[in-house]
Amino acid sequence: MAKLQGHRNLRLPLLLLLLQFSFLQPLSYTYTLPDKYFINCGSETDETVDTRKFLQDKSPASFSLHTPGYNSLKDDNNQIQPPLYQTAIIFRSHSSYEFHIVATGTHLVRLHFYPFSSKNFHLSTAVFNVSVTGFSLLTNFSVVPNTNTTLPVIKEYLLSINSGAFAIYFTPYPENSIAFVNAIEVFHIPENFTTNESPHVTPLGGYKTYKGLLSQVLETIYRINVGGSDLLPDVDNLRRSWIPDDRYLSTPEAAQNHTTFSGRLTYHDDLGQYIAPDNVYMTAKKLNLNRKFINITWKFEVKLGVRHLVRMHFCDIVSNSTNNLVFYAYINSYSGQKIDLSAVTGRQLAAPYYLDFVVDSDKSKYMYISVGMVNDSDNYLNAVYRQAILNGLEIMEMSNISSNFTLKSDSKNVALIVGSVAGGVALIFTLIIGLLLALKCRKPKPIETVTWSPLPGNEGSSYGRTSEETTNATLIPNMNLGLKIPLSEIQFATNNFDKKLLVGEGGFGKVYKGVLRNNMKVAVKRSEPGSGQGFPEFQTEIMVLSKIRHRHLVSLIGYCDERSEMILVYEYMEKGTLRDHLYKSKLPSLSWKLRLEICIGSARGLHYLHTGSAGGIIHRDVKSTNILLDEKYIAKVADFGLSKLGPSLDQSHISTGVKGTFGYLDPDYFRYQQLTDKSDVYSFGVLLLEVLCARPAINPLLSREQASLAEWAMQWHKNGLLEQIIDPSLVGKINAKSLRKYGETAEKCLSDFGVDRPSMGDVLWDLEYALQLQVTAVHREPHEDSATGVVSELHLPNFQRIPTFSLSIEKDELPTRIDELLETTASQVFSQVTTDEGR
CATH class of the missing domain: 3.30.200.20 (Phosphorylase Kinase; domain 1)
Structure with missing residues (x-):
């Protein structure tokens, strides 16, 4: 069963930054349906569903069926499904429905599939492709029922269509297969429901403007009624379905439903009633302040390497007066956008508002959406601001198309297309020459500055895949230095x-x-x-x-x-290495909460490495001596001399000689010399045990069974006795649930094969949860150490790129380092490396 999810892209009002995207622009039209086609495929009768009248294939209408031959199929044995899903049309060869389009603009296309069976056909065996002129919608598509209660699969798309003939093609693949469809919807949606530009969040957390949304096909993946129940199409003006959000919550106890609103919503214009139904804006999730949570996070599975459009819906139904609700919205590990609902809605309560973001894939199969309270540093300390809400959410996959959808392929159109292509090639060639000449004379462009605000992390309980702001460095005063220092x-x-x-x-x-x-x-x-x-x-x-x-x-x-x-x-890192504070040192023992915060900070740094650029960066030498602490115990990953660029999208690994530190080496990497970011995950798992047990990764003075920390600790963990081997200074100070979650996280990191290990983003989430379990269960003294929410005061010089250097250097035949076999005491507190670990 496919998820019925919501897809819509609209302009994004980025508060005061991008007023030109504001949905508050006045509209002067009244929406009608110039184009509307509803087809009850394979049926000999029309069928009315809510207000939509689905016509039989043979109805005299402005659509036509083009096929060498087809079968109409009726399911007489199933009276559970609505009549719309009791018939289907079956194609054995390339076929199409063609529609006459009057209105230019964005159209919504829905395809309904329900795989019932009859004496001669089993629709669950069908494998086929679905396309429109110039673009593929579904490839090798099949609908296989897995239970007796299989629901229809509905695929929904938004796309721009020029006036003329618009066709949807069904092609069995392979040729001996069949294609089928139960129902089709094609209709025009209101003008300005989608716009061509939207704010764009990059994997580095940067912000810029994305142009060209109208040249994309947008496929609905999720459409969520946050804080509410299922909404059927009959309550939505565009006949969309909305599903509850509870199954996607990362920490259910962080949120509360707010469903007490009984007033009327205030829409600014006619378009507002089509953005989402009233029922979406009349319910919400808000922070559970009784549990001291500071953000709510939802987790959604998405495809890798795919760009998405995210639409977030807000409506202040929780405040008693205006100017009371200011909070942040977050996407993935990127920093957030501040939202002042009173400011953007003209000082009105219960006024619907939405934000759109184009979001690039960050190599994770999950997308995380969060709302959270403002930082103390934002000077919003009044209690009225201590809340955050979300009413609705839509996530859409974006797919580029070769051109706007046009009409039939007659000789005139073919000539026009060929001429356009030839002209386009000439134009592109000219542009390339011009661009090369311009680049030759142009000075290097400075690195993009990121303007998003940092994620709130006060109270030590920020459960979320958070990543601090990425910023350009500032010039060192009184010194005219770039990256190269005399x-x-x-x-x-x-x-x-x-x-x-x-x-x-x-x-x-x-x-x-x-x-x-x-x-x-x-x-x-x-x-x-x-x-x-x-x-x-x-x-x-x-x-x-x-x-x-x-x-x-x-x-x-x-x-x-x-x-x-x-x-x-x-x-300079004032507190030295993490290992300095774990063992063989006279430094005070770290509390469990602070150790968790250090691990979380380290995970954030590694997650940024893995996802912050195309292919990412693999550290290749994660260990406790390469985790440094500043004066406020903020953890920072160091020593990148062995780092490698990650594999490209069409590769699963990098083939390279084995390098790293004995005791932390990924066994999968060691066996096959195939490096992936999961190699860092394995090393991080060893680091987690080092933090918990306060002993080195390898101790050759111990017996063979105890020499390897990973093997020894995992054996205790599997026996349910992990608490027996923890650092003695932590005995009685770790919440049992926090320890259990921490141990499970380390175990997953240390899976023998890389494919079985989580991403660093997922590890980060698990550690945040372990911290949440600890801080909500353990009484915290006012003086307790904490690195959460601390803002670095470091000012760094402006960086310059070095064009003569390349990360593609590959001289990896040096032997594996084994200098960790014999532990030596680190010297006094210093910045970058310890005596036996430095590079």
């Missing part, structure tokens, strides 16, 4: 590499604490001749960190390659 400035910062400032030493070389001329503290990694890590790793580190910026990734301040030097300059 050697003289580094010598100044380190007092000419004074031994007193030496804070670490590792495979790459020595690490010094330094202070730049603007008083910024930095960590300086200086290579030495003959070091185990050379120019390729130096080059890779620069390329990775010059292209990315995230709160949970250590920031590269600059580099130096003068006089055969290879020097990397990073932000």
Whole structure:
């Protein structure tokens, strides 16, 4: 059974940023149906469903059936389904329905399928393609019933159609198969229901304008009545169905239904009544403030590599007066858009409002939609703002089409198409030449600045796939530096590499604490001749960190390659490495809550690496010494010398020599030398156990059964005794449910095969949930340590790209590092690396 979900794209009013997209623009039309076709396929009688009259195929109407031959099929044995699904038309070869279109613009197309059986035909065996002129809607499509209560499958599309003839084609595939359909709807929808432009959220969390929505086919995936019940087509002016949201809630206890509204809605114009039915806006989910949640999140399964249009519906039915409701809306790990419902609805309560976002795929098979309270940093501290709501939600897949849908392929049209193609090729060629000339003379364009606001994380209970704001760095005061830093400035910062400032030493070389001329503290990694890590790793580190910026990734301040030097300059991390705080150290023990927050921060950084660019980036050396902590215990992932660009969309892995650290290595990667982002997930699973048990990943001094932390801990976990091996300082301080969730998360990460492991985004969700279980069950003292909600004060220099470097460097024949076999005590608190782990 396919999900009946809602698809609609409309302009997105991005509050004060994009007023030109506001749905509050006045409209002066009254909507009618210039084009409307409802067909009861395979039937010899007409059938009325609510107000729609479905005509039989042979009705004298302005549509026609083109087929070499067909069969009409009737299901006389099933009286449960409505009459519309008791008949079907069957095609054995390429066939089509053709419609005469009068009105130019967006049309809604619905195809109804119900796989009943008769003596001669079993519709569940049908495999076929469905297309329209210039575009494929369904490929190798089949409807296989899996229960006795199989419901009809309804496929719904929005597409732009020019006036003329519009055809829907049904083609059996393979040729010995059949195609079928039970009913078809084609009708024009109101003008401006969809617009050509919408705000666009990229995988990096950036924001820009997407142009060309009207050249897309939009397929309904989800249409959700948030806080309400099922809505049947008879309550919707466009005859759409809406389903409840409860099954998609990530944390049901975070939300409360609000269904007490009994007044009248205030629509700004005639279009409003078609955007969504009253019933959608008269119910909502709101935050459960009694449980101290700060956001509500819904999780939806979506296709990988597909762009989506997301429409969020809002209506303030929870406030007693205006100016009371300000909150954020979030999509995936991207930061949120602030919503002030009074401001955008003209200071009116119960006034429907909607937002559209074009959302790029981020390599996850799930999409997360959230609403949450404003940050304390937004100065909305008055209690009236401590709420967030959502009334409805629609998610649509976007598919580009080659041209607007046109008519019959007669000789004139063929000539017109050929001429257009030839002219288009000439135009494209001319544009390419012009573009190349322009690029030759144009200066490099600065990196896009991201303007979304950060996710609220106060109370230590932000359950959501959250990712802090990605921002451009700001220029270091009093220093005219780009990414490349003169050697003289580094010598100044380190007092000419004074031994007193030496804070670490590792495979790459020595690490010094330094202070730049603007008083910024930095960590300086200086290579030495003959070091185990050379120019390729130096080059890779620069390329990775010059292209990315995230709160949970250590920031590269600059580099130096003068006089055969290879020097990397990073932000200084006051609290050193995570391992420093876990074992073999005199530092105070970390609380369980703080350990969870550190793991969550690390997961956010890795999730950003995996999803923040085409193909993503695989870290390849995740371990506790590469997780650094700043002065407020904010976790940041470090050391990208072994990082690799992830596989392209048409690849499942990268073939490369094995590199990493013994004890953290993905067994799948080790066996087949096939690297994926799931290799990082495995290493992160080992890290989770290291955090819980406060012992190294490998301890050769222990027995064979205990030497490997992953094998040893998972054996205890499978026996239900994980609490027996936790850090002694945590005994009696971990909520049992939080520990159980944490252990399950580590177990999934450590699955033997990569395909069985979760994505880092899913790991992040599980850890957020483990934290929520802990903070809601354990009394928190006012002085308790917390890294949640802390905003970094670091100001970084402006970055410049280095065109001579490339991430495609591939010299991976060096042996696997085993320097973790023997643990040594880390030196004093320092920034980038510990003694035996540094690069």
